[in-house]
Amino acid sequence: MAQPFPFSAIVGQDDMKLAFMIAAVDPTVGGVLAFGDRGTGKSTAVRALAALLPPISVVAGCPYNCAPEATAGLCGPCKGKAPTEAVFRSAPVVDLPLGATEDRVVGALNLERALSHGEKSFEPGLLAQANRGFLYIDEANLLEDHLVDLLLDVAASGVNVVEREGLSVRHPARFVLIGSGNPEEGELRPQMLDRFGLAIDVKTPQDVPSRVEVVRRRDAFERDPEAFHKKWEGEEIQLREKIVRARERIGVVIAPDAAIERAARLCLALGTDGLRGELTLLRAGRALAALEGRNEVGDAELRRVAPMALSHRLRRNPLDDSGSAIRVERALQEVFGA
Amino acid sequence: MSVNEAIATPWRRASLAAAIFALDPLGSGMLVRAAPGPARDALLGALTAALAPAKLTRLPAQIADDRLIGGLDIAATLRTGRPVAELGALSAADGGVVAIAMAERMSASVAARLCAALDSGEVALQRDGLSLTLPARIGVVALDEGVEDERAAPALVERLAFWVQLDGVGHRDIEPALFAAWDFAQARLQLTKIQTPDDVVETLVAVAAQLGADSARAPLFALRAARAIAALRGGDAVEEDDITLAAALTLAPRATRLPAPEDEASEPEPEVEPEPEDDKPENEEDQTPGELEERVLEAARAAIPLGLLASLQAGVKARRRSSSEGKSGDSSLSSRRGRPLDARPGSLRKGRLSLIATLRAAAPWRRLREREAPAGDTRRIIVKPDDFRIVRYRQRRGATTVFVVDASGSSAMQRLAEAKGAIELLLADCYVRRDDIAMVAFRGRGAEIVLPPTRSTARAKRALAGLPGGGGTPIASGLDAALHIADQARRKGQTPLIVLMTDGRANIARDGTPGRPQALRDALDAGRRIRAAEVSALAIDTAPASSRGAAPTREIAEAMSARYVKLPVADAALVNAAVRGALPS
Secondary structure, rough: OOOOOOOOOOOHHHHHHHHHHHHHHHHHHOOEEEEEEOOOHHHHHHHHHHOOOOOOEOOOOOOOOOOOOOOOOOHHHEEEEOOOOOOOOOOEEEEOOOOOOHHHHEEEEEEHHHHHHOOOOOOEEEEHHOOOOOEEOOOHHOOHHHHHHHHHHHHHHHHHEEEEEEEEEEEEEEEEEEEEEEEOOOOOOOOHHHHOOEEEEEOOOOOHHHHHHHHHHHHHHHHOOHHHHHHHHHHHHHHHHHHHHHHHHHOOOOOHHHHHHHHHHHHHHOOOOOOHHHHHHHHHHHHHHHHHHOEEEHHHHHHHHHHHHHHOOOOOOOOOOOOOOHHHHHHHHHOOOO | OOOOHHOOHHHHHHHHHHHHHHHHOOOOOOEEEOOOOOOHHHHHHHHHHOOOOOOEEEEOOOOOOOHEEEEEEEHHHHHHOOOOOEEEEHEEHHHEEOEOOHHHHOOHHHHHHHHHHHHHHHHEEEOOEEEEEEEEOOEEEEOOOOOOOOOOHHHHHHOOOEEEOOEEEEHHHHOOOOOOOHHHHHHHHHHHOEOOHHHHHHHHHHHHHHOOOOOOOOHHHHHHHHHHHHHHHHOEEEHHHHHHHHHHHHHHOOOOOOOOOOOOOOOOOOOOOOOOOOOOOOOOOOOOOOHHHHHHHHHHHHHOOOHHHHHHHHOHHHHHHHHHHHHHHHHHHHOOOOOOEEEEEOOOOOOOEOHHHHHHHHHHHHHHHHHHHHOOOOOOOOHHHHHHHHHHEEEEEEEEEEEEEEEEOOOOOHHHHHHHHHHHHHHHHHHHHEEEEEEEEEOOEEEEEEEEEOOOOOHHHHHHOOOOOOOOOOHHHHHHHHHHHHHHHHHOOEEEEEEEEEEEOOOOOOOOEHHHHHHHHHHHHHHHHHHHOEEEEEEOOOOOOOOOOOHHHHHHHHHOEEEEEEEOOOOHHHHHHHHHOOOOO
């Protein structure tokens, strides 16, 4: 595949980049939704992320990318086996194209083997490919409802259960769901909205210098992708190492009681339903602390991630377009003081 | 030919855009808004010639997914007994351009496919048990034949560099091509060598910002166009005229606002041809950094299409509309197909065969059946009637609710406010059900579509908030407009519902003349047309209870064969309940 635009060369869009980095550090934050204007580099960022992610080690030949060192959450064939040969591969970032059929998403009877050998065997689908990686849906708001339901189910449970054509298969499918779209073309169903851990609103930069920079970089990239990659290679490597270090550190980052209380008070002030808000807030805060090389979640981290972790969970008045970002900001002021 | 002459007529703009596009078509495109006719044919002819040796392939807008991106070659699969992939139109067009007729009818999923191919130059094929990535570097020409507010899918349009209009261009306006095939061959060689002075990007970005063309793609397309123009004229660096032309062709049609008119009359120095880098420090005007920008902007301004210009001049409200203008193809969303249910065993008479599911059903039995088959049977697969699987769809047809709101003087302002309240409640409801909403307001001498069908409740609310009141009561015009929207919605597979909210005191006839009797006759006639079109309707009478005797709204409701609800005091919650009752569940 052609080399994508480098992640570090994306101008501005700090929230989007941070959200993707957080999801890369801690997949349990539960997916990222990037909604916003056209031509703001949403798809570019996701494709760039694929190239940025550190490679993962997988059991050789396992279609589900099982980790060789793992003891739980393995696929059927890997469970019984003694540790086998491990290979490194790039972290999967799987595109779910609009119009993909259900059998390709969940997996289905392997037609070729069935026809030529009369054998019943399972052919893993996109969900299997995405295990331990990212699943990207462009124009998530246009995806057909039945696929959305299915994805939400699997994303929540981390297991894909296939019962069709006389097959009965369960396999691990832990992935970070990334959705993008333009709200002018239709809104996302509310049920789907709050299943995403982080949501960001992507806007066109309003100042001329950064727009000029966007155009310059993109143009340089299109004219000579290789030279452009060379130029940004250093930054890319640094960013990748930052993710690797953060993944190592995140285990020791603690959320002190004070931070948990702040998170709870913030969510109460905003009236978010359920506890998903607090949990995501803390997880994202922890990942951010890890990225920044700190060992403790503090106010600064919570403040930084609160808008992306909470703004899509507010009980929504569809007619109130005084942005939810403002409401979150107000609550932040209230809880943390100006 | 000077820059101004080069873009003086729609035909010149279009043919120049086609030439520039043809020079560097991959990952870009052209939106041609025109009815089919000699001008469009001539443009496509010129484009085909200019593209050579690359090909122009025509595709229908309603192309099925398996034809577009490829799928299982059914005949070959059956013949060989293993899945055989078939190339789709996009990968077949790799290196060339696809032209899509009736682009305004394109479904959202077809548009998304094209967008993905434009972005990545590849097609990801994930269906029918196939998993492939195929090269598909293409350019796209969208032939938009939409009338009024029908538009091609906005996500696609955004990815096309040139938007041209050929409405009203007849065969007399067609001029001979500017460039010969040889020119293109030459220019393509030249294109990679074109130098771009540093200030070109700044200028184009600044002009785009001034015009409110916010997407980052706009200046990128302008930059590509400027290089192509330089190559076409045989130059080796981008010069001012190239930038000016490029801005006029790519940025101007994307304008969402008019640049602030410069106060100090900057007389456009007539064709002095100053090179952008040639600075004359003594000349004050040339020194200002925005000078080049201003000249480019001026040319772009001149090239803003007339209709767009008018709506931009109409001010803030128009801006909003125009910024959504290219996008009100929102409606293409509504082409949701029914939800496909899993393939079921069944007789072929009851539905379409689902080949894949049928093969899957037959496959596990293959060995057994082979053993049992008579000796001469050489079929690779033996399919028995029990194996037949048929596809079924659950048609969840979306609804489009068209509100026809009486904004006349007789519906007092307070009543209008109540109607607005009721509609807001309904909007919340439509949001939950993901229905489309449209709004027609009638007042003064006619009706106005204040909101084309949309699912965006935020836009609906804005349209509603900006609704003015006062003037006559042209009910007939309102109903006509509503029927028009309902008709369009139905063609897109939606179920329309018209909600008329009025006090029934029609006093303006269809032709805009005052007079109660004729106005009521026209309103009744409009109502009967709605009945004839079999569009369900609901009439909400907002006349005060004290008004004696005649209830004209009831008459109109009967003409429409609509449900009639009298709400002496229009209460938002009540209206909502009434509409819910009338909506198809």
